[in-house]
Amino acid sequence: MDLGIDGDTVVVTASSAGLGRASAEALADEGANVVICGRDPERLADAEAELADLAGDVLGVETDITSKADIDALVEAAVEAFGGIDHVVTSAGGVPPGGFADTTEEAWYGAFDMLVMSAVWTVEAARPYLEASDAGTITCITSTTVNEVADDLILSNAVRRGVIGLVKSLSRELAPSVRVNAVLPAAHETSRIEELVEASVERGDHDTYEAGLQSWADDIPLGRIGGPRELGDVVAFLASDRASFVTGACIPVDGGRLRSA
Numbered sequence: 058m059d060l061g062i063d064g065d066t067v068v069v070t071a072s073s074a075g076l077g078r079a080s081a082e083a084l085a086d087e088g089a090n091v092v093i094c095g096r097d098p099e100r101l102a103d104a105e106a107e108l109a110d111l112a113g114d115v116l117g118v119e120t121d122i123t124s125k126a127d128i129d130a131l132v133e134a135a136v137e138a139f140g141g142i143d144h145v146v147t148s149a150g151g152v153p154p155g156g157f158a159d160t161t162e163e164a165w166y167g168a169f170d171m172l173v174m175s176a177v178w179t180v181e182a183a184r185p186y187l188e189a190s191d192a193g194t195i196t197c198i199t200s201t202t203v204n205e206v207a208d209d210l211i212l213s214n215a216v217r218r219g220v221i222g223l224v225k226s227l228s229r230e231l232a233p234s235v236r237v238n239a240v241l242p243a244a245h246e247t248s249r250i251e252e253l254v255e256a257s258v259e260r261g262d263h264d265t266y267e268a269g270l271q272s273w274a275d276d277i278p279l280g281r282i283g284g285p286r287e288l289g290d291v292v293a294f295l296a297s298d299r300a301s302f303v304t305g306a307c308i309p310v311d312g313g314r315l316r317s318a
């Protein structure tokens with residue numbers, strides 16, 4: 058299926074690794090120009106080099122998405138390089154695992170900046186370009202925790218719901234010129250899952266890393282952890298004209314893990 062995004066420009070936040078990077082790869086495979094970002098310059102340069110051979114062009118911009126100024130500069134760099142922006146994909150860093158008793162006020166505000174304000178600032182800066190495009194889309198990568206809370210992830214459980222409120226509101230406010238959707242990953246092979254499994258072993262929930270990882274897979278009807286690209290391909294589809302009647306949708310990409318609809 059031709060997604061028809063050849064030559065479009067996409068800004069993907071938090072994308073030097075993991076789900077953001079896999080989304081950038083899927084989009085660039087289809088010929089879109091992708092602007093990727095992250096804090097670690099070496100990791101960013103590696104990702105830029107790895108994506109360089111795909112059909113679309115790639116530009117890496119060192120960015121901390123918890124800084125509005127950095128996000129403004131990211132959007133400016135995208136426009137300068139490619140003349141506009143057709144799509145935004147928001148990913149983010151992970152927020153610390155833990156329960157209510159372990160979570161400081163500083164961590165609550167930090168999670169809000171990381172998960173909610175990073176998306177708000179990106180949309181704010183990119184909106185004029187998305188509205189000027191004839192194919193504007195925003196896709197927010199969040200988590201299945203917006204539907205079903207996960208143990209020891211109170212920040213993700215509570216704060217990510219703000220992203221869904223943002224997506225649903227924007228899908229109405231920016232219609233019909235910009236479509237806005239969310240994708241909800243559960244467990245994909247990235248360093249974030251490694252971090253969560255290691256935390257579960259430290260808490261004593263599992264004896265070994267392998268047992269911890271297996272417990273995630275055991276709760277997934279398809280019987281395995283997802284690949285990052287299995288999320289990235291859905292993101293590319295949502296940005297494309299093949300999804301032209303899809304807006305305001307929150308789509309789990311979780312191997313069937315969510316029990317609720």
Ligand SMILES: NC(=O)c1ccc[n+]([C@@H]2O[C@H](COP(=O)([O-])OP(=O)(O)OC[C@H]3O[C@@H](n4cnc5c(N)ncnc54)[C@H](OP(=O)(O)O)[C@@H]3O)[C@@H](O)[C@H]2O)c1
Nearest residue numbers: 071073074075076095096097121122150244245247248249
């Ligand atoms: N993987 C999963 O199965 C899964 C499931 C549910 C939800 N999620 C959520 O989806 C998001 C992405 O997860 P992932 O698995 O892709 O994580 P990951 O593999 O750890 O990758 C995170 C990416 O974000 C970048 N990043 C982190 N903090 C940043 C910041 N302040 N500014 C700019 N870039 C930043 C990292 O680069 P630098 O560190 O160099 O900045 C890296 O490129 C996270 O919010 C995660 O909690 C993931």
